[in-house]
Amino acid sequence: MIRPKSPFRRVAAIAAGALIGLAGVGTMAAPASAHHPEPSGTYCFAADGQATVTWKVGNSEDITAKITSVKSTVPSDFTSGDLKLDATLPAKGTGFLTATQTYRFAERQPKIELTVEARWERPNRIITEHRTVEATRAGTCAAEPTPTPSSPTPTPTPTTPASPTPTPTTASPSPSQSPSESPSPTPTATPVPAEPVGTVESTCDELIFTIENPADGKTVKITLTPNKGEVKTLTVEPGKTGSVSFDAVKGLTVTPAAEGLDDTEPIAWEQPAECDKGEGGGLPLTGSNTTTIAGGAVLLLAVGAGLFLIARRRRLRFTA
Numbered sequence: 001m002i003r004p005k006s007p008f009r010r011v012a013a014i015a016a017g018a019l020i021g022l023a024g025v026g027t028m029a030a031p032a033s034a035h036h037p038e039p040s041g042t043y044c045f046a047a048d049g050q051a052t053v054t055w056k057v058g059n060s061e062d063i064t065a066k067i068t069s070v071k072s073t074v075p076s077d078f079t080s081g082d083l084k085l086d087a088t089l090p091a092k093g094t095g096f097l098t099a100t101q102t103y104r105f106a107e108r109q110p111k112i113e114l115t116v117e118a119r120w121e122r123p124n125r126i127i128t129e130h131r132t133v134e135a136t137r138a139g140t141c142a143a144e145p146t147p148t149p150s151s152p153t154p155t156p157t158p159t160t161p162a163s164p165t166p167t168p169t170t171a172s173p174s175p176s177q178s179p180s181e182s183p184s185p186t187p188t189a190t191p192v193p194a195e196p197v198g199t200v201e202s203t204c205d206e207l208i209f210t211i212e213n214p215a216d217g218k219t220v221k222i223t224l225t226p227n228k229g230e231v232k233t234l235t236v237e238p239g240k241t242g243s244v245s246f247d248a249v250k251g252l253t254v255t256p257a258a259e260g261l262d263d264t265e266p267i268a269w270e271q272p273a274e275c276d277k278g279e280g281g282g283l284p285l286t287g288s289n290t291t292t293i294a295g296g297a298v299l300l301l302a303v304g305a306g307l308f309l310i311a312r313r314r315r316l317r318f319t320a
């Protein structure tokens with residue numbers, strides 16, 4: 001007996017093949033995550049001008065990172081907390097690094113900012129990125145109670161015996177009161193342009209510099225001078241992102257230079273753990289691998305086509 005072919009088998013086979021292919025391509029083409037520290041801060045002022053700033057730094061990734069640089073615009077050291085150079089930044093969701101600073105402002109409030117740079121090491125790439133954050137006002141600090149001076153106890157005046165000729169007494173002038181201190185002016189924050197974000201990434205065959213310029217920033221122009229190869233210039237306008245790369249070779253260092261850039265130390269290419277040994281070489285393992293994606297997609301589509309052909313075959317079943 002010949003059983004009629006179900007009309008749904010062909011549709012099911014086509015759908016299964018397409019889903020397998022799309023799932024494989026989506027998995028292999030997933031972009032790399034954007035590694036960055038997540039700093040935040042608050043501050044308050046007491047009536048006497050004493051300021052207290054509290055910082056907190058989180059992690060955007062599910063692996064720990066190493067703090068490679070910490071800079072604050074507050075003119076004092078950290079008085080408490082575990083945020084410091086070479087500290088381990090806990091993985092996302094497992095904790096934060098904190099720090100506290102106290103200082104007394106003079107004429108006007110300085111810009112209260114914190115810049116934190118961290119380093120992540122994954123098997124196929126090494127990422128270094130920094131973030132700058134401006135502290136936000138959190139009200140007025142609780143002022144310590146100031147003791148009120150008590151009035152002096154009057155000293156009894158001795159009685160002077162009467163004399164035939166009264167001597168006129170001259171009243172002593174009362175001591176003048178010291179002028180009261182004028183209250184300290186309330187500091188006001190001056191808005192400043194947002195700072196760009198820089199990322200340095202070492203892959204198996206490149207050293208990549210990326211600048212993300214916020215929309216309310218200023219045009220950034222940075223000159224990158226390698227110890228091997230040609231000098232490159234990267235210009236990034238507000239609201240845009242730009243990057244340049246250098247071929248990775250053993251001993252490669254690149255020195256950045258730009259207006260307003262404080263850190264101009266050479267940056268060295270570092271070979272990730274899973275790269276081939278030697279002077280660079282090998283295919284980059286960062287992000288999407290086009291060849292692998294294409295090959296996987298072809299293979300999965302072939303499987304889908306095979307399922308489709310199987311579904312089209314007419315099967316003969318004989319029964320006694």
